[in-house]
Amino acid sequence: MNTVELGTTTADRTVGAKQTGAPFIRVENLTKVFQLTKSGRSGLFGRRPLKGFTAVDKVSFEVERGQIFVIMGLSGSGKSTIIRMINRLIDASDGTITVDGKDVRSLPASELRAYRNQTINMVFQHFGLFPHKSLVDNVAFGLKVRGVDKATREAKAAEALTLVGLGDRIHAMPDQLSGGMKQRVGLARALATDAEILLMDEPFSALDPLIRKDMQELLIKLQRNFKKTILFVTHDLNEAMYLGDRIMVMKQGKDMQNGTALDLLEAPADPYIEEFVAEVDRSRVITAGMVARRSPAPAGAPAPAGAPAPGAATAPGAATAPGAAAVGEPGERVQEDVVLHELLPIFAAGAGWAAVVDKNGAPIGKVTAEEVFAALAPKGFSNAS
Amino acid sequence: MHLDVGTWFAALIDWLLANFGWFFNAVSWLINLLVGEVANVLIGLHPFLIIALLVAAAAGLTRSVGLSVFSVLAFLLIYSMGLWTDSMSTLAVVLVSVVFSLAIGIPLGIWAALNNTVSKVVRPILDLMQAMPVFVYLIPAVFFFGVGMVPGIAATIVFAIPPAVRLTELGIRKLDVELLEAATAFGAKRSLVLKDVQLPLAFPSIMAGVNQVIMLALSMVVVAGLVGAGGLGGVVVQGVAQLDTARGFEGGLAVVILAVYLDRVTGGAQSLGDVLRRRRVRKEQRAAATTTPAAAREAATTAAN
Numbered sequence: 001m002n003t004v005e006l007g008t009t010t011a012d013r014t015v016g017a018k019q020t021g022a023p024f025i026r027v028e029n030l031t032k033v034f035q036l037t038k039s040g041r042s043g044l045f046g047r048r049p050l051k052g053f054t055a056v057d058k059v060s061f062e063v064e065r066g067q068i069f070v071i072m073g074l075s076g077s078g079k080s081t082i083i084r085m086i087n088r089l090i091d092a093s094d095g096t097i098t099v100d101g102k103d104v105r106s107l108p109a110s111e112l113r114a115y116r117n118q119t120i121n122m123v124f125q126h127f128g129l130f131p132h133k134s135l136v137d138n139v140a141f142g143l144k145v146r147g148v149d150k151a152t153r154e155a156k157a158a159e160a161l162t163l164v165g166l167g168d169r170i171h172a173m174p175d176q177l178s179g180g181m182k183q184r185v186g187l188a189r190a191l192a193t194d195a196e197i198l199l200m201d202e203p204f205s206a207l208d209p210l211i212r213k214d215m216q217e218l219l220i221k222l223q224r225n226f227k228k229t230i231l232f233v234t235h236d237l238n239e240a241m242y243l244g245d246r247i248m249v250m251k252q253g254k255d256m257q258n259g260t261a262l263d264l265l266e267a268p269a270d271p272y273i274e275e276f277v278a279e280v281d282r283s284r285v286i287t288a289g290m291v292a293r294r295s296p297a298p299a300g301a302p303a304p305a306g307a308p309a310p311g312a313a314t315a316p317g318a319a320t321a322p323g324a325a326a327v328g329e330p331g332e333r334v335q336e337d338v339v340l341h342e343l344l345p346i347f348a349a350g351a352g353w354a355a356v357v358d359k360n361g362a363p364i365g366k367v368t369a370e371e372v373f374a375a376l377a378p379k380g381f382s383n384a385s
Numbered sequence: 386m387h388l389d390v391g392t393w394f395a396a397l398i399d400w401l402l403a404n405f406g407w408f409f410n411a412v413s414w415l416i417n418l419l420v421g422e423v424a425n426v427l428i429g430l431h432p433f434l435i436i437a438l439l440v441a442a443a444a445g446l447t448r449s450v451g452l453s454v455f456s457v458l459a460f461l462l463i464y465s466m467g468l469w470t471d472s473m474s475t476l477a478v479v480l481v482s483v484v485f486s487l488a489i490g491i492p493l494g495i496w497a498a499l500n501n502t503v504s505k506v507v508r509p510i511l512d513l514m515q516a517m518p519v520f521v522y523l524i525p526a527v528f529f530f531g532v533g534m535v536p537g538i539a540a541t542i543v544f545a546i547p548p549a550v551r552l553t554e555l556g557i558r559k560l561d562v563e564l565l566e567a568a569t570a571f572g573a574k575r576s577l578v579l580k581d582v583q584l585p586l587a588f589p590s591i592m593a594g595v596n597q598v599i600m601l602a603l604s605m606v607v608v609a610g611l612v613g614a615g616g617l618g619g620v621v622v623q624g625v626a627q628l629d630t631a632r633g634f635e636g637g638l639a640v641v642i643l644a645v646y647l648d649r650v651t652g653g654a655q656s657l658g659d660v661l662r663r664r665r666v667r668k669e670q671r672a673a674a675t676t677t678p679a680a681a682r683e684a685a686t687t688a689a690n
Contacts, residue, residue, distance in 0.1 A: 114572065116569070116571060122566075122571075124567060130568075130582060132586055141568070141573075142571040145572050199570075
C-alpha cells in the first residue's frame with residue numbers, strides 16, 4: 001500500500017524477486033571512501049596525492065521485512081555512514097543497495113525523493129526537530145513534502161503524536177520539551193509518513209539512562225503494532241541486544257560479526273566482540289525464547305505445554321520431565337520474550353523446567369534449569385577455542 | 386618599474402562609459418524617479434503626520450514605550466532645527482539605497498550559501514568593496530551618473546551590499562547539519578528546504594544584515610553630500626566648508642537621530658517574529674488544554690498498551 005511507485009521498469013523486473021522471498025533490504029560490498037581534501041591540497045612542494053579514508057569497507061548484510069537490524073560499533077566505525085548511504089544522504093563509493101528489489105544507488109533525483117518520502121524515514125541522534133515549527137508541523141513535515149493537504153496532514157500528525165504519548169502537546173514548540181519528549185516527536189515524525197523502513201541513528205544515545213529505557217520500551221511496543229523494518233545504530237551493546245533481532249558489529253569500517261544476540265554471546269567471532277560481550281548482563285539479554293528455540297526441537301512438532309519436546313530431551317531433560325510432575329509445577333508457562341533474569345525465581349521455587357510460549361500462547365519449546373545456567377555462563381572466544 | 390594600475394582602471398571606466406552609457410542613463414533615470422517619488426511623499430505630507438507614522442512603526446515593531454517617546458521628541462527636535470526637509474530627503478535616499486542593496490545582497494548571499502564556488506568568488510570582491518575608502522567610489526560614480534544624488538546612491542549601494550551578502554550566507558550556512566539532513570531525509574526538494582527550513586532559521590541573521598545595511602547607507606549619506614547629494618549630507622558638508630560649527634553640529638545631530646531610530650526599529654523587528662510566535666503558541670496550547678486532554682490521555686494509554 002505504501003510502497004513507492006518508482007520506475008515501472010525496475011518494478012516489473014523485481015516482481016519475481018519479491019515473490020520468491022528475497023530479503024527486503026540487501027546490501028552487498030558497500031564501501032565508502034571519504035576524500036580527505038585537506039591533505040590533498042597542493043602544498044608548498046607540489047601536489048600531494050589525495051588520501052582516502054575508508055569509512056565503510058565492503059560490508060554486506062540483509063534485512064528481512066519487520067526486523068530490527070542493529071548496527072553496533074564505537075564511534076568512527078562507519079555505522080552512521082552505512083545508514084546514511086541507505087537513504088543516500090551520503091553517496092556510496094562502491095557496492096550495491098537493493099531495497100524491495102530497487103537499486104537505490106541508481107535512483108534518479110525525483111525517484112530518490114519519492115523513496116525518501118514514502119519508503120524510508122529517519123530518526124536522528126540529536127532529534128533533528130525544526131525549532132521554528134510546532135510539534136504538529138514538525139511531525140507533518142514528511143506529509144507536507146508529499147503534498148498532503150493541511151487538514152489531513154495535521155490530523156495524521158496529531159494521531160502519530162498521540163501514539164508516542166504527546167497527544168496533548170501538539171502545539172508546543174520543540175524547545176519547550178525535554179530530550180526524551182523531543183525524541184518521541186522524532187519517532188512520531190517518522191511514523192506519520194507510513195514509511196516501511198526506519199533508519200535510527202543512535203536515537204537514544206543523547207538521553208539519560210532511565211529515559212533511554214523508557215524509549216526502548218516504547219519502540220518495542222510500537223514495533224509490535226507497526227512491524228516496521230528498522231535499521232538501528234547504537235554503540236551500546238545492551239541496547240543492541242535488547243532491541244535487535246539481528247546485530248551486526250562494526251569495527252573500523254568492517255563487519256566483524258553478524259548474528260543474533262545469542263550468537264554474539266555464545267560465539268563471539270573475535271576478541272574485540274568478546275571484550276564487548278563481557279560487559280553484558282546476560283541474564284537480562286537472553287530470553288526464554290532464545291534458549292527454547294536454540295534447543296534443536298524438530299520444527300513443526302511444537303512441544304505441547306506440560307510435556308517436553310521430544311527431540312530436545314537429552315539425558316537431564318528426560319530425567320527432569322517426569323520428575324517435574326512430582327516437584328509440583330510442571331506446566332509453568334512463560335512468554336518467549338521473558339529474560340532469564342525473570343525466570344530464575346521459577347527455578348528457585350523448585351521447578352525443573354518451564355514451557356515457553358509465543359505471544360499468542362502457542363508453545364515454542366521448553367527451557368530447563370540446566371539450559372538456563374548454561375546460557376548464563378560466560379563462554380568467551382578464548383574459552384571456546 | 387612603474388605599473389600604471391590607476392590608468393588602466395581609468396581606461397576601463399572610459400570604456401564602460403563609451404559602451405554602456407545607455408545602461409548608466411537608465412539606472413540614473415530609475416533611481417531619480419524612485420527617490421523623487423519617495424521624497425515627494427515624505428516631504429509632501431505634513432511633518433506631524435510623518436512623525437506619527439514613524440512613531441507608530443517604532444511602537445508596532447519593537448513594542449517599546451521608551452523608543453516611541455524618544456522618536457516623538459527626536460523628530461520634533463529635527464523639525465524645530467529647521468532640518469525637516471533635508472532629513473526627509475536623506476531618509477528617502479537611505480530607503481532607496483537599502484532596497485537596492487538588499488535586492489542584490491540577499492539573493493547573492495543565498496546563492497553563496499548554497500554554492501561553494503560562488504562563495505569563494507564573492508568573498509574577495511566583498512572584501513574589496515568594504516575595504517576600499519568610500520570616497521574612491523564617488524569618482525567613477527560621478528563619471529557614470531553626473532553630479533548630484535544618483536552617484537551618491539550608487540556609491541552607497543556598493544558600500545552597503547557586503548553585510549547583506551555576508552550575514553545572509555552566514556545565517557544559512559551555520560544551520561545545524563542534522564536539520565538539513567532531516568529535511569532531506571524526508572524527501573524535500575532543495576527549494577522547499579530553503580523556503581521552509583533554511584530561510585526561516587536564518588531570519589535573525591538576515592535581519593542583522595538589514596540593520597547593518599541601513600547603518601552603512603546612513604553613514605555613506607554624509608560622504609555623498611560631497612558630490613552634491615543634498616539632504617543632511619549637504620548640510621554637514623556646507624558646515625565644514627564654511628567652518629560653521631553650529632550648522633555642522635545640527636546636521637550631524639539629525640543624522641544621529643535617524644541612525645538611532647532606524648537601528649532600534651530594525652533591531653526590534655529582528656526578534657518580533659519570536660515574540661509573536663510564542664504568543665500564538667501559548668494561546669493554542671491553552672485552547673488545546675481545555676478541549677482535548679481527556680481524549681488525548683485516553684489515546685495515549687491505549688497506545689501504550
